[in-house]
Amino acid sequence: MKFIDLSRGYARYGSEIEAAVLRVLQSTRYILGPEVSALEKELTEFVGVSEAVGVSSGTDALLLILKAFEFPPGSLVLTPAFTFVATAEAIRRVGLIPYFVDIDPLTYNLSPEEVEEALKKLSGKVSAVMAVSLFGLPADFERLEPLCREYGVVLIEDACQSLGAELHGRRSGSFGKAAATSFFPAKPLGGAGDGGMVFIHDRKLAEKIRALRIHGQTETYYYEYSGINGRLDELQAAILRVKLRYFEEELSLREEVAERYRQLLSEIPEIRVPIVPEGYRSSWAQFTIRAEARDELRAHLAGKGIPTAIYYPIPLHLQPVFRDLGFSEGSLPQTEKAAKEVLSLPMHPYLEAEEQIFIVEAIKEFYGR
Structure with missing residues (x-):
């Protein structure tokens, strides 16, 4: 018995995946080509956002969101400690400080009461709340979204485990100012390697993230931002498009x-x-x-x-x-x-x-x- 048996899914649609991979190989277009663009479009429609940006992993999706907002260095980001390390790791990598907040014992997601208490206690020091939708269940965004508006902080959804989940008809990935998901093979929608996606409502911010994923390049060999090499490749996008069906x-x-x-x-x-x-x-x-x-x-x-x-x-x-x-x-x-x-x-x-x-x-x- 396997904990997650990917072979059973492959038995259903493996021939389609192989055809998609062969199509990419024969095209010789391997980075940021038509497959990535098509997947981005398909997932904007699925999630219900205006923009989606394919990136190299869920971790890099979180990192790129935080880089794009340019929060004051040393400011705090409220986040749970009951999550994978990438959530807090990304916060640290951009010069911010994770401030851990306790969870709701029934959902394992951030407790809105604990978030509000922290926002009151740390008034003026918090730039963002990064809420994880853990194990596939959306965080309590009905309460977190107005709370973040009230205190003037940015809400970000870590949807790396929850693509496909919903809260009153809204898809995970559509909450807050931006959201990140992961296509690690074990995820509900998983590729055949690393991959991720940023979901966002602001077109200007999406364009900035598109630049940041290519070393901050806005024109050929012209770098407006300090970015990373964070692109989603064509092979992963082609595989994910099959699995999305x-x-x-x-x-x-x-x-x-x-x-x-x-x-x-x-x-x-x-x-x-x-x-x-x-x-x-x-x-x-x-x-x-x-x-x-x-x-x-x-x-x-x-x-x-x-x-x-x-x-x-x-x-x-x-x-x-x-x-x-x-x-x-x-x-x-x-x-x-x-x-x-x-x-x-x-x-x-x-x-x-x-x-x-x-x-x-x-x-x-x-x-x-």
Whole structure:
């Protein structure tokens, strides 16, 4: 059993992917060509934004957004510590300071109450809020968007795990002033390597990001900005265009898998299943439970040949690289509690019911059910 079985998707549309790759190879146009432009257009329509900019990774998408806004050096960006390191890493790389805020224990996303408290406490020092839509569930943008407007700070969505998710009909990637997503192979819409996309509503800012992804070049060998080499290549774009045609169907299949898990696990009191609040749609990048005796359960499942993952065992505020920020154990109680209890089960659109039953029976066996 695989944690994420990409081979099953490939069995469905691999021949189309191979034809798309061959088309690019025969064209000899490999960087920023028609495939990237077409993917950008298709994803603006899918997400519901005016501009999309293909870039080299989700990490670089975050980085380029932050560079484009030119926030005052040393200013703060509020963000969760319960996320992948790239979120805070990008903040640091542009000379800003991540300020970690605690999460909602039910959604694992930023707590709006904690964000508001931090904005009051740090008045005048905060430039932006970078809200992660974790595990495929949008952050609480209904409350975060007006809150950021009230305090005059820029809201950015880290949608690297949540492309396809929705909040009251709005797609993840359309919230805030700009959003970043990732096409890492394990994501809901994943390529065959690294890739990412910036979604944005402001055409002028989008043009700046297009320049920044090519070393800051605005005309041939004329550099207006200090940029990076952050382009999405044609091969990845061609592959993603094929997979995008199947994406809506795969999102529905993920929902079926998630609902089956929820039903099968409902009889195990030691397990808390993930929630999807009313009005939300998750893209189910992960199916993450909270489990009593988490580490022992994980070892038991491994013994049965069932792969699992822990996202994330050490929160960012307790990582050595961020020690200088002044956070310590106890600073973010909900984050720290989640890190000790969460466990992600195998999750992909083509997970069979029989496999899920096998997984849940192994969990029941561990708890003596």
